[in-house]
Amino acid sequence: MDNKKIADTLEETADLMEIAGIDGFRIRSYRNAAQIVASLSEPIVTILQDSDRNITDIKGIGKSIASALKDLIERGSFSRRDEMLEKYPPTALELLKISGLGPKTIATIHHHFRISTIDGLEQLCRDGKLRELPRMGEKLEHRILRGIEIYKRNAGRFLINFAHQTAIELVNYLNENNDSNDITAAGSLRRGKETIGDVDLLVTGPKTTNAIDRFVEHPSVNEILVHGDTKASVTVGREGLQVDVRALETDSYGAALQYFTGSKEHNVALRERAVRMGLRLNEYGLYRNDDGTKIAGQCETSIYEALGLSWIPPELRENTGEIEAAAEGTLPELIRADEIVADLHMHTTESDGYFSMNEMAEAARKKGYQYIAITDHSKALAMANGLDESRLLKQIKQIREASERWEDFTILSGCEVDILQNGKLDIDNEVLAQLDLVIASVHSHMDIESEKMTDRLLHVLENPYVNILGHPTGRLLLRRDPYVYDFERVVAEASKCNVHIEINASPERLDLGFPHLRVAKSSGVKFTISTDAHHTKHFDNMQYGVLSARRGWLTVNDVLNTLSLEKFLKTLVR
DNA sequence: GCCGTTTTCGGCCCGACTGTTTTCAGTCG
Numbered sequence: 001m002d003n004k005k006i007a008d009t010l011e012e013t014a015d016l017m018e019i020a021g022i023d024g025f026r027i028r029s030y031r032n033a034a035q036i037v038a039s040l041s042e043p044i045v046t047i048l049q050d051s052d053r054n055i056t057d058i059k060g061i062g063k064s065i066a067s068a069l070k071d072l073i074e075r076g077s078f079s080r081r082d083e084m085l086e087k088y089p090p091t092a093l094e095l096l097k098i099s100g101l102g103p104k105t106i107a108t109i110h111h112h113f114r115i116s117t118i119d120g121l122e123q124l125c126r127d128g129k130l131r132e133l134p135r136m137g138e139k140l141e142h143r144i145l146r147g148i149e150i151y152k153r154n155a156g157r158f159l160i161n162f163a164h165q166t167a168i169e170l171v172n173y174l175n176e177n178n179d180s181n182d183i184t185a186a187g188s189l190r191r192g193k194e195t196i197g198d199v200d201l202l203v204t205g206p207k208t209t210n211a212i213d214r215f216v217e218h219p220s221v222n223e224i225l226v227h228g229d230t231k232a233s234v235t236v237g238r239e240g241l242q243v244d245v246r247a248l249e250t251d252s253y254g255a256a257l258q259y260f261t262g263s264k265e266h267n268v269a270l271r272e273r274a275v276r277m278g279l280r281l282n283e284y285g286l287y288r289n290d291d292g293t294k295i296a297g298q299c300e301t302s303i304y305e306a307l308g309l310s311w312i313p314p315e316l317r318e319n320t321g322e323i324e325a326a327a328e329g330t331l332p333e334l335i336r337a338d339e340i341v342a343d344l345h346m347h348t349t350e351s352d353g354y355f356s357m358n359e360m361a362e363a364a365r366k367k368g369y370q371y372i373a374i375t376d377h378s379k380a381l382a383m384a385n386g387l388d389e390s391r392l393l394k395q396i397k398q399i400r401e402a403s404e405r406w407e408d409f410t411i412l413s414g415c416e417v418d419i420l421q422n423g424k425l426d427i428d429n430e431v432l433a434q435l436d437l438v439i440a441s442v443h444s445h446m447d448i449e450s451e452k453m454t455d456r457l458l459h460v461l462e463n464p465y466v467n468i469l470g471h472p473t474g475r476l477l478l479r480r481d482p483y484v485y486d487f488e489r490v491v492a493e494a495s496k497c498n499v500h501i502e503i504n505a506s507p508e509r510l511d512l513g514f515p516h517l518r519v520a521k522s523s524g525v526k527f528t529i530s531t532d533a534h535h536t537k538h539f540d541n542m543q544y545g546v547l548s549a550r551r552g553w554l555t556v557n558d559v560l561n562t563l564s565l566e567k568f569l570k571t572l573v574r
Numbered sequence: 575g576c577c578g579t580t581t582t583c584g585g586c587c588c589g590a591c592t593g594t595t596t597t598c599a600g601t602c603g
Contacts, residue, residue, distance in 0.1 A: 104600055135593080135598090139594085143592095381603070383589075385588090445590090
């Protein structure tokens with residue numbers, strides 16, 4: 001059992017313990033242990049098997065969890081988990097994903113109605129049965145029904161980082177065979193879409209049948225849906241992500257890559273264009289209608305060229321103007337990940353991060369960045385141990401001192417300041433004035449009506465110390481809708497005030513998304529792409545932020561953390 | 575369940591909102 005699986009099992013147990021109403025601190029120990037296990041570079045098994053070492057030497061792992069880990073590896077479970085699963089079926093875990101429904105309510109419902117599935121719960125709400133229970137009423141029934149609706153709408157989709165990691169793992173596995181096949185991920189993953197329904201892998205080369213046979217034998221394959229000579233379809237992991245592999249002839253590889261990358265709308269438009277030109281486009285190639293001659297297919301570029309277009313980056317293939325731009329030769333030169341020189345939103349152990357300022361700085365520097373901004377939470381976010389004025393002043397001093405150490409690297413002192421319900425910030429202006437960078441973000445009162453939210457954000461922009469509007473729509477992918485306000489008006493005002501807009505690269509947010517980005521870009525506002533890292537490994541999420549930016553047609557000129565420090569600081573002057 | 579110059583017990587993580595109540599339990603961040 002690998003570390004990830006162990007961590008997942010510990011988390012799962014912690015979830016069940018929540019429902020069982022077990023002491024919160026005890027649950028936290030399990031979650032903490034899960035986090036530790038997940039971030040270990042060495043397999044737990046190796047440590048346990050080494051008689052010279054003691055797993056309890058790792059901070060956060062004591063006697064009980066050490067024994068749980070041992071049992072987990074030996075027999076796939078441990079007593080606390082068994083005990084929980086005896087009380088609550090695993091389907092109860094799914095209920096926790098419904099917004100507005102927490103462990104206590106799930107436990108009460110299970111206790112009274114013996115119901116622990118989403119469908120069962122939905123029926124209960126529709127029948128108005130929930131209101132029979134203490135402290136539950138009609139409004140709660142409605143809230144849960146709405147939560148179920150959102151959950152169902154998003155079910156079966158996955159965050160891009162999860163799909164991406166799965167794809168990398170499978171591609172590496174197939175490459176291990178060294179049968180000189182080419183393997184590429186197509187589909188929405190290649191287009192950089194924020195959420196992915198299934199992963200499409202294309203294999204071409206001399207031994208594609210071997211590759212497909214090997215693919216279905218991968219240890220994380222759960223269920224084989226289809227297994228033929230040229231196609232296999234499976235679900236992987238306990239999450240059940242569907243992965244399709246297709247084997248292709250080398251001379252139609254480009255056509256297949258184009259076809260399976262999509263989007264559907266883009267492909268339809270492309271085929272229509274082909275028809276108008278007396279051509280026919282399908283997954284095998286581009287053909288002349290009159291005599292059936294194949295005129296392109298081996299590579300994507302040849303297909304686009306034959307259609308009178310420049311090659312279109314996958315991120316733009318949504319049929320929202322990219323074909324016209326490609327015809328006119330006016331496609332933008334999209335921003336590239338290697339052009340990013342700074343990360344401007346991250347947290348440390350001062351608030352809710354996992355690493356100290358120095359550790360974050362070292363990791364960022366190693367990544368090749370020229371500068372970063374430390375932006376811990378402010379005091380209104382008490383749960384995240386947000387900083388008040390005096391702690392912030394102290395931190396500014398520490399940052400200045402730490403930053404002195406390097407010639408080639410700078411730490412900016414920043415803060416992710418909370419936007420209160422009235423549109424004011426929760427840190428005094430005198431202190432904000434001393435920061436290099438102020439990100440203003442909404443973390444509460446997210447469901448107020450549109451007009452109030454618009455006013456609230458417009459009010460924030462009036463504060464002369466605000467530089468960046470953080471995760472501007474507040475969405476949590478697959479979990480929470482963006483909050484509602486007059487976005488166009490707010491970005492227009494931001495552009496006027498020289499407040500920049502953040503593209504939050506966290507795979508759970510990827511906020512802004514593509515339609516918002518297009519609107520924002522046309523307002524003339526400038527962007528920063530930042531990871532909101534709470535862990536050094538989160539720096540790697542920058543790639544997803546860049547993908548989002550590319551989907552929004554952004555170029556290097558739109559994104560400010562591509563600038564040298566000197567030039568960047570000039571963009572902060574209001 | 576973990577930790578420890580406050581060390582074998584007691585602290586760890588808190589404030590605000592909502593919906594249900596008439597004082598507070600549950601949820602969220």
